[in-house]
Amino acid sequence: MITPRDAVRLVLKHTRPLGATRLGLAQALGHCLAEDVRADRDLPPADRSAMDGYAVRFADLARIPCDLRLKGEVAAGSAARPRVTAGSCVRILTGGNVPPGADTVIVVEQTEARNGHVTVQGRPAQGANILRRGEDARRGTVLLRKGTVLGPLQIGTCAAVGKARVLVRRRPSVAVLCTGEELRAPEASVRAHEIRNSNGPMLFAALAAWGYPGAPCATAPDDVALLTDALRDHLARHDVVLLTGGVSVGNYDFVREAVERIGATVRFHGVAMKPGKPCLYATTREGRHVFGLPGNPLSAMNGFHEFALVALRRLSGLSPSKCQSGLRVVLASRLTSPGGRARYLLARLAWNGEGPIATPIATRSSADLVAGGSADGVLVVPGDTREMPTGSAAEFRPWRPWR
Numbered sequence: 001m002i003t004p005r006d007a008v009r010l011v012l013k014h015t016r017p018l019g020a021t022r023l024g025l026a027q028a029l030g031h032c033l034a035e036d037v038r039a040d041r042d043l044p045p046a047d048r049s050a051m052d053g054y055a056v057r058f059a060d061l062a063r064i065p066c067d068l069r070l071k072g073e074v075a076a077g078s079a080a081r082p083r084v085t086a087g088s089c090v091r092i093l094t095g096g097n098v099p100p101g102a103d104t105v106i107v108v109e110q111t112e113a114r115n116g117h118v119t120v121q122g123r124p125a126q127g128a129n130i131l132r133r134g135e136d137a138r139r140g141t142v143l144l145r146k147g148t149v150l151g152p153l154q155i156g157t158c159a160a161v162g163k164a165r166v167l168v169r170r171r172p173s174v175a176v177l178c179t180g181e182e183l184r185a186p187e188a189s190v191r192a193h194e195i196r197n198s199n200g201p202m203l204f205a206a207l208a209a210w211g212y213p214g215a216p217c218a219t220a221p222d223d224v225a226l227l228t229d230a231l232r233d234h235l236a237r238h239d240v241v242l243l244t245g246g247v248s249v250g251n252y253d254f255v256r257e258a259v260e261r262i263g264a265t266v267r268f269h270g271v272a273m274k275p276g277k278p279c280l281y282a283t284t285r286e287g288r289h290v291f292g293l294p295g296n297p298l299s300a301m302n303g304f305h306e307f308a309l310v311a312l313r314r315l316s317g318l319s320p321s322k323c324q325s326g327l328r329v330v331l332a333s334r335l336t337s338p339g340g341r342a343r344y345l346l347a348r349l350a351w352n353g354e355g356p357i358a359t360p361i362a363t364r365s366s367a368d369l370v371a372g373g374s375a376d377g378v379l380v381v382p383g384d385t386r387e388m389p390t391g392s393a394a395e396f397r398p399w400r401p402w403r
Contacts, residue, residue: 001270003383004306004342007281008324010267011307014283015314018170018239025158028150030211031168032317037144040161042134047098049074051129054089054111054118055102058126068118074099089118098130105129147319169317172239176203176217177230179246179255180295183219198369199244199293199300206304209400212312222246224254228261235262235288239315242308245295248278255292256280264290272341272383273306275299275366281307289315296366302344302378305399329358329379329396335388337381346375347396358396375399 002010020034049055055074060066068089072082076095084090084101091113092098092105107129110122137143143157150158150168158166176199183197184190200217207215220230227246234241246255247269256269264282269292271279276299280292291308293300305325313323329349337343346361358379363371377398381388388394 001272001277002268004271004273007268007271007279007307008310011281011311012314012320012323014267015289015311016287017317018172018315020167021170022165022167024165025155025163028158028166028168029152029155031150031166031171033144033146033148033150033166034169034317035167036142036146037158037161037163037166039137039139039141039143041139043136043138043160044131044133046133048131049092049094049096049098049105049129050131051105051107052094053092053105053107053129054120055084055092055099056089056104056106056120057084057086057102058104060087060089061104061106061120061123064123065119065121068120070113070116070118072099089120091118103127103130147317149318169315171212172312172315173237174207174212174215174240174242174312175234175238176200176207176215176242176244177234178217178219178244179222179227180219181222181252183245198297199295202297202301203242203244203293203304206301206399207312210309210312211316222252222254224257224261227254228258231258231290232262235284235286235290238288240289240291240308240312242291242293242304244293244300247280247292247294259290259292264288271306273302274341274343276302276306276344277341279303279307281311294366297369298346298363298366298372301372301399305377305397306344325398326380327356327396327398328393329356330354331379331388331390331392331394332357332359334390335360335379335381335394337386337388339386340383342383343381344378344397345381346371347377347379348374349376349396356396358394 071088071090073091074080074096075093082090082099084099090099106124112119178200182194184194186196204215204217220227243255246253259282264284266282269280278294282290289311293303310323347358349356361371361375380395
């Protein structure tokens with residue numbers, strides 16, 4: 001067995017970002033940029049008012065109150081350019097271009113307008129309430145670096161500089177293949193020796209939650225020939241295949257044999273972790289990726305988040321340092337561990353004024369979906385750690401994006 005850290009290193013070693021494609025902004029959310037995005041002009045492109053008020057010459061405000069003649073108006077989007085001369089002012093709305101001759105904007109609350117004249121009752125600093133041309137960015141400045149994940153603000157930035165279509169990394173296509181004679185559909189009636197397939201819907205949902213929606217889910221019996229055919233078929237159409245079950249060393253655990261029959265190279269099989277010890281990772285000559293996850297749901301989820309999600313993010317274009325989610329939390333209660341293997345303990349999060357606090361959740365086994373349903377993720381207890389006291393810092397691995 002290897003350590004989880006070494007297993008992650010192997011995954012990152014054998015994954016590279018996929019090719020690039022150009023998408024419209026409506027389709028680009030969540031993708032990684034495959035190009036830098038630059039400002040196509042100065043931002044702002046002209047001196048603009050930050051407030052509703054009046055564009056004035058600061059020199060005219062030597063004595064307050066003062067009376068100025070109103071010469072016109074400039075609204076946001078207006079091309080009007082009435083010149084501000086001595087003793088005059090121009091009404092200006094937020095976002096309007098500062099008219100020639102003006103060097104200051106006084107807010108409307110410090111004025112009184114009547115009969116074509118404006119009485120100024122307060123003196124701002126010279127240059128107040130003006131957003132200067134290019135103060136956000138000069139033309140040609142890189143605003144978003146290649147590798148940036150496009151969220152709402154980044155999409156807005158692209159739109160602001162005319163990038164209606166952006167070059168992004170293709171996100172990997174993923175399929176889920178669940179193994180086991182005992183599996184039945186969630187809607188099926190089941191007998192005592194049968195179980196409903198929870199892993200398929202669970203992994204489908206996990207993939208969608210992390211930005212990989214629509215993964216097809218199939219089942220395969222405990223037959224090495226049929227499993228090999230199913231795996232080969234899925235790898236012909238997808239970049240990544242997630243298998244669940246059949247990955248240990250029992251008489252009906254055929255995943256490794258099927259992986260080897262298709263000519264894939266096993267990079268690791270067995271990780272010093274609990275739950276998820278039997279996890280397997282393999283690659284094909286065509287650059288496809290196979291993850292064998294244990295059949296117990298909590299083990300499958302742990303292997304997915306520790307290894308498969310890392311590969312998906314790297315294939316999507318994220319830098320290696322950003323492929324694994326995690327945050328530092330404070331323990332709400334003491335933890336103990338027998339050591340030897342890294343432990344991943346279900347926990348729920350809460351926030352106080354100082355940050356996130358994690359409360360462990362007791363589980364009966366790695367099949368305990370009842371406990372899993374109340375968890376936000378897992379606390380990571382290193383293999384060489386036997387005790388973590390209340391209030392100590394710990395690493396937390398989220399099992400869902402935070403809302």
